[in-house]
Amino acid sequence: MLALIAGRLVQIAVTLFLVSAATWSVMGLMPGDPVDLALMSDPQLTAEDAARLRALHGLDRPLHERYLAWAAALLRGEFGHSRLFAVPAAQVLWPALGSTLVLLGCALLLAGGFGVLLGVWGAARRGAAPAVDAVTILAQSTPTFWLGILLIILFAVELGWLPAGGLAEAPGLAEAARFLALPVATLAIGNLAGYARHSMAAMQAELGANYIRTARMKGLPERAVLWGHAFPNAAIPVVTILALDAGALVSGALVTETIFARPGMGKLIYDAIMGNDYNLALLALLLAALVTMLATLAADIAQRLIDPRLSR
């Protein structure tokens, strides 16, 4: 187990290095450094000023030198500045991460809970499987951003029950929940289908096994057979999907936050890219990748804890 965790941590570090190096070079290929932007907005600046500014900020040095300097600073815990928001990058990163984790946590709880319930129901009830299949295929094929727009049209425009986006202005849990409801629903519905499909397939496989017939022959009530006997075994593949889906969930958060104008990690990455804020974009991307990979690792560890066959 410890060897697994250590190996995975090394893999995470290598992946982060590769991602940061690759995105750094890719961003270097993008047009317009910050000095170009300054030149555009200030006609007083001369070519000498531009050269002096570039030298001051190290923008005249080659790409890999700048990368190494940036990475060394990052390892010392210096996050640098966000040009877009004109504050230290850490000041926008942590609140954004908190907001996204709340969104993801709520969505994951809802999607996992309802997905597994739907899957178990589809497997346990005779004749329900095709309906669950149809619903989940449709839900999986629905683009997240379209679902978000449809929910806005229904609940914000037509019915006027919920706000169309933004963050709660007044304090209080109920107010925050009102603003969270539509984004969480969008993200949860999009991710529910995967859990439902896989838990249904796993439950169907378990319900055909001999130990289930034995349990039924002993006269156990169907509820005990389902949740006490079949479900613990069926839960293992579902946890695997949980691990594999962490990335999809974070991707969904980017779209959801953009549609509902929630200042989270996803919107931060999008805004930073759109505003040419390399440093912030890269930091946010790495943080999102790190959180995703740690979540995957946590799900893997959980899987090993549930399934004694894997830990041997």
Add this chain to the structure above:
Amino acid sequence: MRLWLGLALLGALALGALAAPLLQSWLGHDPFTPDLFNRFAAPSAAHPLGTDELGRDILLRLLHGARVSLAVALAVALGATLLGTGIGLLAAWAGGWTEALLMRLADGMLALPALPLLVVLAAVDTGRFGLPRGEALSDIIRIAAILVVFGWVVVARLTRAAALTQLSLDYVAAARVAGAGEARVLVRHLLPNIAGPIAVATALSVAGAILAESTLSFLGLGIQPPAPSWGNMLSNAQEMVFSAPLAAVWPGLAILLAVTGCTLVADGIRQRMP
């Protein structure tokens, strides 16, 4: 059953996309020129789905968008399948360090959140590589290339898993004993036997490509207007949800049908595999 339903869905969309110019000359208006006297027109005989905020016909724009979206999907399917099958076969055949390296790479890419990375990659200016800027065709190539970078992973993993079981079977050894070279064993003997899983992976990667392309176009990083794509039509429609909510329904429905078609095809092939 599923296979046929999926193929019928995709076929209908492809047919619609191909018939777009025909329908255009039949309805007698151009979906690219604004007609400001006809904004947000209700559905009628001349405009079967009504018009958008610039008075352009929504149905014709949907069909032209289908050409773009399906072209990207086809290009990604081709690229991801070729690359993924090659890498998967290489990993299964070579084993050892090559396999470990390639599969760790695949694992690493699967663990990453794809969309934030796609957003970063899509913002790269291809003009700096000497490619033409801002034309529909260069957009299609750019998006397809980015999606292939992520699309090969699923194909490679499925190909490797299928190839590993096949490589241990006797017919492979028999072919080698009969004097077939390694390339011939892989291409002529092995490949036909793992075509099923590869087809499933391809169908799934097409579904993923359609969703990813529309998402990027929706975010303004994919196909640039005025060229219509389902994603950028939706991003226009989002700004109009208060005045013309129906305009947001049709492009999403088109994406839904296309992706459902691909999923059904993948499921159908999987059901038919022995």
